[in-house]
Amino acid sequence: MNDMICPRCGVRMEFISEAESSGEKKTIRYFYRCPACGTKILDSQLTILRGQEKILIRIQT
Numbered sequence: 458m459n460d461m462i463c464p465r466c467g468v469r470m471e472f473i474s475e476a477e478s479s480g481e482k483k484t485i486r487y488f489y490r491c492p493a494c495g496t497k498i499l500d501s502q503l504t505i506l507r508g509q510e511k512i513l514i515r516i517q518t
């Protein structure tokens with residue numbers, strides 16, 4: 458993972474992840490957040506769908 462600099466204030470951003478689940482779907486988002494101004498930049502998103510027979514994992518970058 459690379460260092461990301463906030464486009465607004467030029468400080469180094471924090472890399473954080475956030476998970477959210479609703480029903481059979483679980484979404485995990487990885488993003489950079491600026492500790493100074495709160496700007497968020499989405500890095501990648503992982504979606505896990507749990508069906509009856511299979512689990513689908515989708516990675517979006």
Ligand SMILES: [Zn+2]
Binds near residue numbers: 465466467493495
């Ligand atoms: Zn900032």
